[in-house]
Amino acid sequence: MAELLAFILVLAPVTQSGYGLTYIKEEFLHDLAMISLFIQWVTLVSLWLLCLVRRQLCQLESDSIIGIVSFLLILIVTFAVSELAYELQEYMSSVEAGRIFAHQKFQLKCFFISAIVSLIILVFFYHYQFIKKEIAVLSYVIILMATLILIDWISFFKTEPSLYHHALKHQWFVWRNMGISAIVNAIALRYFYIQFHWKKEIETSANARAQALQARIRPHFLFNSMNSIASLIRFQPDKAEQAVLDFADLFRASLVDIKTTVTFQEEFTLCRQYLNIETLRLGERLQVIWEIDKIPVDALLPPLSLQPLLENAVYHGIQPLTEGGTISITGQFDGKYIKLTIKNPLRNSHFSHQGHHIAQDNIRQRLQVFYGSLAKLNIQKEDDNWYQVNLIIPYRNQSFS
Secondary structure, three states: OHHHHHHHHHHHHHHOOOOOHHHHHHOHHHHHHHHHHHHHHHHHHHHHHHHHOHHHHHOOOOHHHHHHHHHHHHHHHHHHHHHHHHHHHHHHOOOOHHHHHHHHHHHHHHHHHHHHHHHHHHHHHHHOOOOOHHHHHHHHHHHHHHHHHHHHHHHHHOOOHHHHHHHHHHHHHHHHHHHHHHHHHHHHHHHHHHHHHHHHHHHHHHHHHHHHHHHHHHHHHHHHHHHHHHHHHOOOHHHHHHHHHHHHHHHHHHHOOOOOOEEHHHHHHHHHHHHHHHHHHHHHHEEEEEEOOOOOOOOEEOOOOOHHHHHHHHHHHHOOOOOOEEEEEEEEEOOOEEEEEEEEEOOOOOOOOHHHHHHHHHHHHHHHHHHHHHOEEEEEEEOOOEEEEEEEEEOOOOOOO
């Protein structure tokens, strides 16, 4: 954004009188370099300052006050860099150094006095709970900004008549920069504010959908699994006990809050526990082939990315078939992307997979939140005999930043 602004500021005067091909040949690159240098200093120092006070800003309750404080801090940085750049230019132009140093000394002296006195007063009011923390912080930044403006105007009116031209030029330089900075940063901060809340709403919606999808698992297990366990208690108590343990582990995993990410190992364990319970109900009708040795176990992915797809494969693929069938889960990894393929048989050409779309749309949305356009989920049918879901996600682990 800073470099785009630099190009705009350099290109804008080209259409005015006095500018033309000669300016482009001789002065354009020089002006672009100097304006870019100035804007980059303002940008980098502002970012550094905002990062420095980020923890303190996050303690404020109001987003609006945080935005105003950030805006004023950027303006203060713009003012300081403008003053420094102008004084440096004047010094290099052989203007009297004593006047420059006296001007800077006056500004710094007044600014530090105002900063210390106002800080003491505001801390006193905050300590005795006369004002809230947000109001104290906002008032302090406003006082600093007002102090800089007042000092600059006092210096201007105290200027000797012989140096009035230089003082007027100085005012134009500083306030032109302040005006441009105010407009650009107001737009940028507003954009980031809207983007932040938009992303937050998407994540909230995705988490709510994930919770709803997670809740869909419980009725299936609550009835089917309990019936399977009840039938095993008398004749196969060992299997019944193991089923209860798997059932408890699976529900413990499904009842916890939705995490940001889970490892592939955790999702794989959840899927195995689910299939173990379904095997008690379907018996040998359910066969599963795992070919996932190539996938890193530390790969991060959204929770409940695989289990709902396996649930669809069981309920819409294996369960309707009298003879049962085989679900194959194949994993590939090329160093950057992980591809998971879940394949199950179909009952006949007239079978409709209505249940797939609910889970798949849910998973697509959560993949969009986590990976953007890098992740894909697509469906393939082979001669109406096989149904295949392909899940492609970028490889990320705990060290990913």
